[in-house]
Amino acid sequence: RKLHANAEESSDDVTDPPKVEEKIGGHGGLSTDSDVVHRESESMSKKTLRSNAEKFEFQAEVSRLMDIIINSLYSNKDIFLRELISNASDALDKIRFLALTDKDVLGEGDTAKLEIQIKLDKAKKILSIRDRGIGMTKEDLIKNLGTIAKSGTSAFVEKMQSSGDLNLIGQFGVGFYSAYLVADYIEVISKHNDDSQYVWESKANGKFAVSEDTWNEPLGRGTEIRLHLRDEAGEYLEESKLKELVKRYSEFINFPISLWASKEVETEVPVEEDESADEETETTSTEEEKEEDAEEEDGEKKQKTKKVKETVYEWELLNDVKAIWLRSPKEVTEEEYTKFYHSLSKDFTDEKPMAWSHFNAEGDVEFKAVLYVPPKAPHDLYESYYNSNKANLKLYVRRVFISDEFDELLPKYLSFLKGLVDSDTLPLNVSREMLQQHSSLKTIKKKLIRKALDMIRKLAEEDPDEIHDDEKKDVEKSGENDEKKGQYTKFWNEFGKSVKLGIIEDAANRNRLAKLLRFETTKSDGKLTSLDQYIKRMKKSQKDIFYITGSSKEQLEKSPFLERLIKKGYEVIFFTDPVDEYLMQYLMDYEDKKFQNVSKEGLKVGKDSKDKELKEAFKELTKWWKGNLASENVDDVKISNRLADTPCVVVTSKFGWSANMERIMQSQTLSDANKQAYMRGKRVLEINPRHPIIKELKDRIASDPEDESVKETAQLMYQTALIESGFILTDPKDFAARIYNSVKSGLNISPDAVADEEIEAAEEPETSEATETKSDDLAGGLNIEAEPVEQQEENTKDEL
Numbered sequence: 001r002k003l004h005a006n007a008e009e010s011s012d013d014v015t016d017p018p019k020v021e022e023k024i025g026g027h028g029g030l031s032t033d034s035d036v037v038h039r040e041s042e043s044m045s046k047k048t049l050r051s052n053a054e055k056f057e058f059q060a061e062v063s064r065l066m067d068i069i070i071n072s073l074y075s076n077k078d079i080f081l082r083e084l085i086s087n088a089s090d091a092l093d094k095i096r097f098l099a100l101t102d103k104d105v106l107g108e109g110d111t112a113k114l115e116i117q118i119k120l121d122k123a124k125k126i127l128s129i130r131d132r133g134i135g136m137t138k139e140d141l142i143k144n145l146g147t148i149a150k151s152g153t154s155a156f157v158e159k160m161q162s163s164g165d166l167n168l169i170g171q172f173g174v175g176f177y178s179a180y181l182v183a184d185y186i187e188v189i190s191k192h193n194d195d196s197q198y199v200w201e202s203k204a205n206g207k208f209a210v211s212e213d214t215w216n217e218p219l220g221r222g223t224e225i226r227l228h229l230r231d232e233a234g235e236y237l238e239e240s241k242l243k244e245l246v247k248r249y250s251e252f253i254n255f256p257i258s259l260w261a262s263k264e265v266e267t268e269v270p271v272e273e274d275e276s277a278d279e280e281t282e283t284t285s286t287e288e289e290k291e292e293d294a295e296e297e298d299g300e301k302k303q304k305t306k307k308v309k310e311t312v313y314e315w316e317l318l319n320d321v322k323a324i325w326l327r328s329p330k331e332v333t334e335e336e337y338t339k340f341y342h343s344l345s346k347d348f349t350d351e352k353p354m355a356w357s358h359f360n361a362e363g364d365v366e367f368k369a370v371l372y373v374p375p376k377a378p379h380d381l382y383e384s385y386y387n388s389n390k391a392n393l394k395l396y397v398r399r400v401f402i403s404d405e406f407d408e409l410l411p412k413y414l415s416f417l418k419g420l421v422d423s424d425t426l427p428l429n430v431s432r433e434m435l436q437q438h439s440s441l442k443t444i445k446k447k448l449i450r451k452a453l454d455m456i457r458k459l460a461e462e463d464p465d466e467i468h469d470d471e472k473k474d475v476e477k478s479g480e481n482d483e484k485k486g487q488y489t490k491f492w493n494e495f496g497k498s499v500k501l502g503i504i505e506d507a508a509n510r511n512r513l514a515k516l517l518r519f520e521t522t523k524s525d526g527k528l529t530s531l532d533q534y535i536k537r538m539k540k541s542q543k544d545i546f547y548i549t550g551s552s553k554e555q556l557e558k559s560p561f562l563e564r565l566i567k568k569g570y571e572v573i574f575f576t577d578p579v580d581e582y583l584m585q586y587l588m589d590y591e592d593k594k595f596q597n598v599s600k601e602g603l604k605v606g607k608d609s610k611d612k613e614l615k616e617a618f619k620e621l622t623k624w625w626k627g628n629l630a631s632e633n634v635d636d637v638k639i640s641n642r643l644a645d646t647p648c649v650v651v652t653s654k655f656g657w658s659a660n661m662e663r664i665m666q667s668q669t670l671s672d673a674n675k676q677a678y679m680r681g682k683r684v685l686e687i688n689p690r691h692p693i694i695k696e697l698k699d700r701i702a703s704d705p706e707d708e709s710v711k712e713t714a715q716l717m718y719q720t721a722l723i724e725s726g727f728i729l730t731d732p733k734d735f736a737a738r739i740y741n742s743v744k745s746g747l748n749i750s751p752d753a754v755a756d757e758e759i760e761a762a763e764e765p766e767t768s769e770a771t772e773t774k775s776d777d778l779a780g781g782l783n784i785e786a787e788p789v790e791q792q793e794e795n796t797k798d799e800l
């Protein structure tokens, strides 16, 4: 928000610190305070700044973020440098991209050099970082550095408050502000091709100022960030410290980073006559010098010289800009891959990525790529999964960074991967939009998916905790893989949902993805297992893969649907994630085996020799019961082949929703009631012919099919079976009434017995005391003496 267009009267808001007047890159280092002309220009600039500066307030969230940063006790203040260098590198990427289609944007001479320069002014305690990137217009400065909060700002503020860890700042897109860890006043001088040079400045006191720059040297193009360091941040004025930080954090920046560094050099200077006569007192001359002098004396009469040490300044290149992905994978060390991951993902925690794949694709479409599985899923991976266009791969074309918003490179379900692709096949001089439609992208995408799935498969293969085939036992025994122990479970816990979403979305790779599925089963003993392992353990007579869906393993373990299967030694998969219901609508078969939900119709578990006999014997009961349930949307009543100890269950038809899916759909706010009714599976009541209750019912029906108490019991049995089978009752009141009737009969109470009527106490005249008590009890509810609600609301608003 703009405060004042001309803010002379509030000039204290932005004070006037000393300024570095020298043009960075100039020779001879920094000039001194004693320079009169500079002092003049400083005082000039103070005036200009004060009278012309437009002042703005930071957007509230940004201001909060800055408060937190400036007051932070976070010890790793070093992070600011990598954030500023990363911003500089982004700005350079942007101008280089524009230059692909219009060379002129680069300008001429030094301006065309795509580089980053760091300079120190020890006397004034200023650290400057300059790039020749795209720069910012006045409007950019106002928007980018203060008035428009990035989407990640409040997420980061929250994270900071809970964890106190500033290290992740770059991941939330607010890295610039980390500079306030070390500086209490910052100037951002910027020149964009479309605008004049402007200065943004702020002391982080909720406000910032922007003014046209008429006093600094012109930058040509780009941005210079001047950090006026806090007293306690003096270490960042040490060249050695900066060199170390650039090496550590910015090793993989693809532009040269140089430091204006001091160097001791020996130079020859002419020796004054009287000086040479007084050689005894010359302390700086060395033996060598003496010899040299002697030689000269021997030869032609030359001007006498001596060597002296002098401190000179020059740009020292700090990084090696050879891109890691251009090197052969054999040459790159594990440590380098890890560091590259950190810089790519802006995730500077100590954690190593779980896996990586560096490869060179040849053929019609040539490209190099590095893919990483991050150590952790980002906080918002599945938030608005279908609506966000998050792509984490960076696309380069012949070493030029093009975009990191290319969602054509990987399908959504793999968007958790980080990495980059550098293609020689894609054209350089076309717009992003045209590139997005380039036919090679399809091939690149296909190969990337294959490589990504291979990389994930290997994670499992290398994990000694995974149950391996016999031939792989050797790897297990070698003991070399301790580090890899449990890595696939870790992967699964972080990204398992993505594999499931992949099965739903990517028909072409469904089988490959199904191989990566993990789940618990009735036999997995609390561990995760795979479909391959399941198939290996299948009983000879078993044709289908059995699974059951529900909200938790603990609940499913007790499910009546499993009774007979477990008794007979079959293994059943537990699917407990809501996404599993969707998953199983797409995953129809695996390795020629069909999937069978054991709570649905069609379960085949061996043959019971008495099947036919039982069917016949219970025919009367099943027919009677079906008729009795006519109003309940029950399709049939059948003899069950899945029950052992439970009298009856309700199963659903094969293609309708399971009870679990019905529950999931009912809990969705926006689900459509009509669709719910349509998709609800047809229900079948299955009865256990070996159960005493069922046997008793059968006998009772045989003697009197009109017996009301039997009808009542049968209805209660059905409703109980619904609950046990995972359905939600539509009329719980009716169910409760039946239970109470049954309790009455259990307690030998007459079915007609009703609750006693309450005897109304005679109305007493109200005393004032009674009124008070009543008013307290009701706490403003129905109490006529309480303030009306509207009035209360108004008062609250006033307080706010």
Ligand SMILES: Nc1ncnc2c1ncn2[C@@H]1O[C@H](COP(=O)(O)OP(=O)(O)OP(=O)(O)O)[C@@H](O)[C@H]1O
Pocket (backbone or CB within 6 Å): 083, 086, 087, 088, 090, 091, 131, 133, 134, 135, 136, 144, 145, 169, 170, 171, 172, 173, 174, 175, 176, 177, 222, 223, 346
């Ligand atoms: N050196 C620079 N040159 C040009 N623009 C810059 C420069 N530094 C920052 N900006 C602009 O200011 C914005 C805010 O920077 P900030 O560091 O807070 O976030 P970011 O760069 O988008 O994300 P991250 O912190 O992850 O790098 C940037 O998006 C960019 O537009």
